[in-house]
Amino acid sequence: MxxxxxxxxxxxxxxxxxxxxxxxxxxxxxxxxxxxxxxxxxxxxxxxxxxxxxxxxxxxxxxxxxxxxxxxxxxxxxxxxxxxxxxxxxxxxxxxxxxxxxxxxxxxxxxxxxxxxxxxxxxxxxxxxxxxxxxxxxxxxxxxxxxFWYEWSLAIGAAYGFDFADRTVTLFDDGETKISTSxxxxxxxxxxxxxxxxxxxxxxxxxxxxxxxxxxxxxVSRFTVSQKDMLDSVLRVTQTSLNDWRVTHEPVQERFHKGIEALQKGDRMGFARMMYSRVFYPDGNGNFEKTRGTINELLGLPQEDIDEATKAAIQRSKETTWS
The missing domain is CATH 3.40.50.720 (NAD(P)-binding Rossmann-like Domain)
Structure with missing residues (x-):
């Protein structure tokens, strides 16, 4: 040493x-x-x-x-x-x-x-x-x-459920389950x-x-947020209203199992649907800020604006094809 x-x-x-x-x-x-x-x-x-x-x-x-x-x-x-x-x-x-x-x-x-x-x-x-x-x-x-990385994941429709090009969002269950993300x-x-x-x-x-x-x-976390929190940020960043978006709901456990089935058929986006939906289960495993606590304060990590990260995600969604 x-x-x-x-x-x-x-x-x-x-x-x-x-x-x-x-x-x-x-x-x-x-x-x-x-x-x-x-x-x-x-x-x-x-x-x-x-x-x-x-x-x-x-x-x-x-x-x-x-x-x-x-x-x-x-x-x-x-x-x-x-x-x-x-x-x-x-x-x-x-x-x-x-x-x-x-x-x-x-x-x-x-x-x-x-x-x-x-x-x-x-x-x-x-x-x-x-x-x-x-x-x-x-x-x-x-x-x-x-x-998960927020600016990476929000850009992928199969991950957090947002499709920016089509202005659609799929909320898992009621969309209110919070997860810790960075x-x-x-x-x-x-x-x-x-x-x-x-x-x-x-x-x-x-x-x-x-x-x-x-x-x-x-x-370590950056935000502990629900999909509805993400949607609120998206509306602010895009200067749109909820009426401009098509919002649907899907049971999170059903999405998880459908993801597995899609992956088994060779659809690589099935992997994302399966993996991401699992942290939105109501068992709370995705919200480690609540269940474990973080070292954010000990390290002096700043509190940043979620909208800046949302802007980065939207820009990534325009630059990369996820398929």
Whole structure:
């Protein structure tokens, strides 16, 4: 472990990705960290200015170990379609490189909720990664639970139920179930704030240190809102009224099962309908701000205007085809 009482050297996988670039930029802005992007030789992703770069080959364990040696922390961000064994290769290499801290590829709804993980197979690999880190016994982990990305998800009709081009919205049940959701900038700030805490308790108190969160989950949110709250924001941003939209309702459990059926028939949007509808179940698993609490206040995360995030989502919906 570093001789310093703070984390200084941070390696990040996905430093130029949708979420990773915000984490990288926020870490660099602190002026407290050296940030190294871990990337493949064939990657075409543009990286934020100010990062160091280490090239790895996922089929060459030694190349990953060499890239991670001397790092105080490893932050892993990768997409749903990343190879299933990619994170485990990173975790094994981090253990062999003696990296003290890992933030695994969490960034999701609450995977400490066993019913949610059981129902959504894609979430099962998240606790498995935490278990692997513990089993290897060389690194400590902190899993950051964020909920879904608001500006990403609102842009996808199969996710939160909004179709901006057609001005239609499908409300699940009564549309009033609240879920905790985040934005990329907010999570970037959270990662930077968390990794800037002292490792051990100092004068600020026992709560303001990484030891408090060692080998556990922390919860970060941007908004805890219902679909009706989202709709209110959409109406303000688009300067439309409810009469300009076609609003329908669908039982959330029916939507979940229809999503599974569609996925089994090869409709990839069925996956989104299934996964997103599950957090709107009335069991409350989607509202982790209520069930678990968050570390927003401890990290000094700001309260932002939901309408700004809604604007970003509407712009994304115009730029990307979801099919």
């Amino acid at each position: 570093t001789a310093s009482s703070y984390i200084e050297k941070i390696a990040i996988v996905g430093a130029g990705g949708n979420s990773g670039k915000f984490m990288t930029e926020s870490l660099l802005r602190t002026g407290k960290h050296t940030v190294t992007a871990i990337t493949r030789a064939d990657s075409k992703t543009k990286l934020p200015e100010g990062v160091e770069v280490k090239i790895i080959d996922y089929d060459n364990h030694t190349s990953i170990v060499d890239a991670l040696r001397g790092q105080d922390a490893l932050v892993i961000t990768m997409g749903v379609m990343a190879p299933a064994d990619q994170q485990s290769k990173l975790i094994h290499a981090a253990a062999d490189a003696s990296v003290p801290w890992i933030l695994p590829n969490e960034w999701s709804p609450d995977t400490a909720d066993k019913a949610l993980v059981e129902d959504v197979a894609a979430f099962q690999k998240i606790p498995q990664a935490r278990e692997l880190i513990t089993k290897l016994g060389k690194s400590s982990f902190i899993g950051i639970t964020t909920g 934005t990329w900038p907010q999570v970037g700030r959270a990662v930077a704030g968390l990794l800037s805490l002292p490792i051990h308790a100092e004068d600020q108190g026992k709560d303001r240190c990484l030891d408090r969160f060692r080998d556990g989950l922390v919860y």
